[in-house]
Amino acid sequence: xxxxxxxxxxxxxxxxxxxxxxxxxxxxxxxxxxxxxxxxxxxxxxxxxxxxxxxxxxxxxxxxxxxxxxxxxxxxxxxxxxxxxxxxxxxxxxxxxxxxxxxxxxxxxxxxxxxxxxxxxxxxxxxxxxxxxxxxxxxxxxxxxxxxxxxxxxxxxxxxxxxxxxxxxxxxxxxxxxxxxxxxxxxxxxxxxxxxxxxxxxxxxxxxxxxxxxxxxxxxxxxxxxxxxxxxxxxxxxxxxxxxxxxxxxxxxxxxxxxxxxxxxxxxxxxxxxxxxxxxxxxxxxxxxxxxxxxxxxxxxxxxxxxxxxxxxxxxxxxxxxxxxxxxxxxxxxxxxxxxxxxxxxxxxxxxxxxxxxxxxxxxxxxxxxxxxxxxxxxxxxxxxxxxxxxxxx
Numbered sequence: 244x245x246x247x248x249x250x251x252x253x254x255x256x257x258x259x260x261x262x263x264x265x266x267x268x269x270x271x272x273x274x275x276x277x278x279x280x281x282x283x284x285x286x287x288x289x290x291x292x293x294x295x296x297x298x299x300x301x302x303x304x305x306x307x308x309x310x311x312x313x314x315x316x317x318x319x320x321x322x323x324x325x326x327x328x329x330x331x332x333x334x335x336x337x338x339x340x341x342x343x344x345x346x347x348x349x350x351x352x353x354x355x356x357x358x359x360x361x362x363x364x365x366x367x368x369x370x371x372x373x374x375x376x377x378x379x380x381x382x383x384x385x386x387x388x389x390x391x392x393x394x395x396x397x398x399x400x401x402x403x404x405x406x407x408x409x410x411x412x413x414x415x416x417x418x419x420x421x422x423x424x425x426x427x428x429x430x431x432x433x434x435x436x437x438x439x440x441x442x443x444x445x446x447x448x449x450x451x452x453x454x455x456x457x458x459x460x461x462x463x464x465x466x467x468x469x470x471x472x473x474x475x476x477x478x479x480x481x482x483x484x485x486x487x488x489x490x491x492x493x494x495x496x497x498x499x500x501x502x503x504x505x506x507x508x509x510x511x512x513x514x515x516x517x518x519x520x521x522x523x524x525x526x527x528x529x530x531x532x533x534x535x536x537x538x539x540x541x542x543x544x545x546x547x548x549x550x551x552x553x554x555x556x557x558x559x560x561x562x563x564x565x566x567x568x569x570x571x572x573x574x575x576x577x578x579x580x581x582x583x584x585x586x587x588x589x590x591x592x593x594x595x596x597x598x599x600x601x602x603x604x605x606x607x608x609x610x611x612x613x614x615x616x617x618x619x620x621x622x623x624x625x626x627x628x629x630x631x632x633x634x635x636x637x
Contacts, residue, residue: 246412247350250310253408254346255377256401257317257339258286261324261332262469263385263490266476266483267394272327276473280597280609282336283469287589289340294586297345297579305420306353307412309345314409316342321402325395344586348579351566353419366505366563379494382472386487443569443577452623453565454581456517459620460561461585462592463524463554463613467493467531469593471547474606479536479543489540493547497555504560513564518624520560523553524617532610554617592616 261268262279269276300309320339323331354366381401389397443450471493475486508516527550534546562578569577596609 246307246415247353249408249411250314250346250350252377252380253314253401253405254317254343256321256381256405257336257343258283258465259377259381259468260321260385260398260401261335263382263472263487264389264394264397265473267386267389267397268327268332271394272329274329274332275601276477279469279473280466280593280595280600282332283465283593284590285333285336286340286343287586289337289342290344291340291583291586291590293341293344294348294579294582297348297582300345301349301352301423303423305416305423306349307416307419308423309349311409311412311416313342313345313349314405318402318405318409321398321405324398327395340586344582345579347562348582351562351578354566376494376498379491379498382487382494383491386472386484390484443580447568449568450565450577450581453561453568454584455623456521456620457558457561457565457581458585458588459616459618459623460521460524460554460557462588462616463528463550464558465589466593466596466609466613467528467547467550467554470596470600470606470609471531471550474531475543478606479534479538481540481543485540489544489547492544493551494555496548496551500552500556501559504556505563508560508563513560514624517557517561517564518621520553520557521617521621521624524550524557525614525621527553528610528613528617532607532614554613588616 261282265276265279265282268274297309304312317339320335320337320342323335323338325331385397385401387397388400445451468490471490472483472486475481475489476483481489504516504520527546530546531550534543565577565581592612596612599608599612600606
């Protein structure tokens with residue numbers, strides 16, 4: 244559990260390092276900070292390339308080795324941003340996504356057979372607190388280092404952290420990768436495995452409903468992480484380091500929320516808690532759309548914390564439910580299939596957010612888009628319940 248927390252903590256560097264340093268990078272390169280949405284989209288583009296091969300890689304390498312390789316690829320991607328050119332930032336995003344694609348499925352693979360059924364929601368939520376914890380750390384650390392020493396040092400610090408955590412996993416490898424098949428090969432069979440994983444969504448409406456809900460909620464989550472700092476700096480005139488602290492507080496709220504929602508989901512059932520979180524995400528995004536320079540900083544921070552608790556808090560609970568609904572031994576495949584749909588949504592939604600900012604000159608329409616996508620995720624959860632009236636997912 245501690246190892247997986249660390250993996251997610253470092254892995255979020257692929258997504259957040261460049262967005263939280265965007266104002267400083269823009270000051271040197273002349274690129275618009277509002278382009279951070281395209282960065283997030285390209286990260287998920289990279290994840291879509293590697294994600295379908297996850298099942299085959301898990302079989303051949305094991306979960307721990309796959310996570311080690313993924314973190315090293317992410318570190319190399321982050322360092323590529325040091326070049327400071329538009330092409331390098333784009334390549335950094337794609338390579339970072341390629342490394343990140345297997346992270347969540349590999350974690351689910353390692354936990355699915357080890358988590359007690361009556362504590363699955365809590366355990367998966369605890370694992371996933373590494374995501375907001377990583378966002379919180381990077382949002383606070385990278386801008387602070389960037390302001391003090393230059394944005395490139397902020398990049399280096401995050402990359403070194405990823406390599407250090409990859410190395411720290413080595414003592415766990417022998418025990419946790421004992422299920423790997425050393426004779427397995429990564430070949431055309433990997434594509435067949437990927438297609439089989441995607442067929443799970445077609446065959447099980449409950450899995451499909453959860454996957455569509457994840458896409459809607461995830462779009463709000465990553466648009467919040469990508470734009471909250473830039474929005475504060477560009478629209479509200481908040482200093483970069485202070486804006487990073489506000490995002491860190493929002494991510495801390497999400498980390499605490501993931502644990503609380505996991506406990507609540509184990510008691511009440513995952514689906515009603517997820518519906519409440521989706522509605523809360525829509526309401527929080529609406530608050531951000533209405534916020535402006537006249538708002539006190541405390542109000543901005545509280546709105547960000549509300550968004551963090553809801554838009555960031557759903558992930559572990561939903562992944563635990565997905566693992567419970569998946570056929571035996573196929574939790575990693577079901578999670579990878581969700582990742583493909585999720586990744587497609589992440590390519591489109593942050594790009595749409597950036598386009599709305601460029602066309603309208605305001606961030607409010609982008610936050611309204613987040614609210615609409617969260618409501619769509621709510622609808623998907625109801626569809627999944629209708630399709631599964633026996634309540635297999637409770």
